[in-house]
Amino acid sequence: MTQSTNPTELARRFGTPLYVYDLDRARAARRDLFSWLPEGFEVFYAFKANPHVDLVRALHSGDGPVCRAEISSTGELEAALEAGYHGSEILYTGPGKTPGELSEAVGRGVGTFSAESLGDLRHIGEAALAHRTVVDCLLRINSATASATTSIRMTGAPTQFGIDSETVAELAPELRSVAGTRLAGLHLFSQSNAKDEAALIGELTHTLAVAAAIQDDLGVPLRLLDIGGGFSVPYAQRGGRDGYPKLRTELEAALDVHFPSWREGTPRLAVESGRYLAGDCGTLVTRVSNVKVSRGKKFVIADAGINTFGGMSGLGRLMPVTVHVPTDAGTEKASLVGPLCTPGDVLGRQIELPADVRPGDLLAIPNTGAYGPTSSLLMFLGRPAPVEVAVSGGEVVSATRIEHVRTPVEKGGRR
Numbered sequence: 001m002t003q004s005t006n007p008t009e010l011a012r013r014f015g016t017p018l019y020v021y022d023l024d025r026a027r028a029a030r031r032d033l034f035s036w037l038p039e040g041f042e043v044f045y046a047f048k049a050n051p052h053v054d055l056v057r058a059l060h061s062g063d064g065p066v067c068r069a070e071i072s073s074t075g076e077l078e079a080a081l082e083a084g085y086h087g088s089e090i091l092y093t094g095p096g097k098t099p100g101e102l103s104e105a106v107g108r109g110v111g112t113f114s115a116e117s118l119g120d121l122r123h124i125g126e127a128a129l130a131h132r133t134v135v136d137c138l139l140r141i142n143s144a145t146a147s148a149t150t151s152i153r154m155t156g157a158p159t160q161f162g163i164d165s166e167t168v169a170e171l172a173p174e175l176r177s178v179a180g181t182r183l184a185g186l187h188l189f190s191q192s193n194a195k196d197e198a199a200l201i202g203e204l205t206h207t208l209a210v211a212a213a214i215q216d217d218l219g220v221p222l223r224l225l226d227i228g229g230g231f232s233v234p235y236a237q238r239g240g241r242d243g244y245p246k247l248r249t250e251l252e253a254a255l256d257v258h259f260p261s262w263r264e265g266t267p268r269l270a271v272e273s274g275r276y277l278a279g280d281c282g283t284l285v286t287r288v289s290n291v292k293v294s295r296g297k298k299f300v301i302a303d304a305g306i307n308t309f310g311g312m313s314g315l316g317r318l319m320p321v322t323v324h325v326p327t328d329a330g331t332e333k334a335s336l337v338g339p340l341c342t343p344g345d346v347l348g349r350q351i352e353l354p355a356d357v358r359p360g361d362l363l364a365i366p367n368t369g370a371y372g373p374t375s376s377l378l379m380f381l382g383r384p385a386p387v388e389v390a391v392s393g394g395e396v397v398s399a400t401r402i403e404h405v406r407t408p409v410e411k412g413g414r415r
Helices: 007-014 023-036 053-059 074-082 099-107 118-130 165-176 197-218 247-258 275-281 311-315
Strands: 018-022 042-046 068-071 090-092 112-115 135-142 181-187 224-226 268-273 282-294 297-302 331-337 346-354 362-365 387-392 395-401
Touching (some): 007 282, 018 275, 023 042, 023 053, 023 387, 042 275, 053 387, 068 074, 074 090, 074 099, 099 118, 112 118, 112 181, 118 135, 118 181, 135 165, 135 224, 165 197, 181 197, 197 247, 275 282
Parallel strands (some): 018 387, 042 268, 068 090, 090 112, 112 135, 135 181, 181 224, 224 268
Antiparallel strands (some): 282 297, 331 346, 387 395
16 A cells, blocks of 8 residues: 655654655756756766765666766765666765765766865876876866856855966966866856846856857867856745756857857757755655743744754755644744754744644644755754655655764774
8 A cells, every 4th residue: 555755744753853855856857957958968966965875866867868977985985886876877076075076086087076276176187196096086167257247156256165266377288287187167056045136147148158269378279168057946944946947048049159069969068956956856854842831932942953954054044834724723923942952953043833833743844855964963962863764656765864973993094
């Protein structure tokens, strides 16, 4: 007999806190994202959004074009390989790649790396030489300028990410001659969660102009150009993924100007996305543990807090959540807080909650497929990690929980 895949029914079956990931929704997001892009674009899924193996496997399988993998740790590499990605489909990024993880990545077949600096490029080359191979490298660029319509800026300031665009021409001879590496192209990522389609188009078309100028400075034709992302979906708020009906035409026009051979496949073109692909596939269900009033303010205390959903709070980016409320229920303002012994364990201050909420009730928070358990304070206070259930086609695919186990480490075992 088929079991219900309704999140609240699953919470009664598996307990709370509980994440439910609808893999069909993730595949729909992938299909939509490819539909907004010009023909031939590749999409890298950013594992930092959610590295759950069943989710990343879903984005890598099925009908139509599938996602490649953008990772920045050996843990994410393990998830990618387990999910069926080949080394040739993986882009390894990040500003702090250690010798140990570079060696492991090269040894396990990763063939493309994003280099954040000349020093990083040299470290990648050393790992490749140790394995008697040569790897492709994208130079991540920290552009000095950005579109006037950009939202969250990730370039233009001093940062650990990327090579300052104004230094590329001077560094070009050294960048081209690092043993063990082959310059394959550029990696630019200048914004996150664009506020609207105009902001996204403005930044991505500006990125293409910057990339064309950098190609001239570098003196090497680009074979792969990753122009980043910024595709938007609500984060723990009601609502749907944004649509980008004008994006394809605008990108095609900009590419015709800056890279006239792009229709023949030179360079290959890519974007990357995490939240857009994973965000709306997830629902977090939490159970109310207690309800209290303090000096006239109502507090609803749940078994999910910033240890379950709240890693982004450390960046000051956790917005107040919204909770599904039955249409026939009245609401009132209350603070939704978690179970931790810290006043910072807050999921929403004075948000709309069912007026008659009581201990034992289940609350469902939508659009929590991205930046959930693995970007939360999972080990704080030693509480169990939430159960994560993946569903597809009306069936439960898996039900798992991350476990923290302390194990002995031999001297020198640190990567």
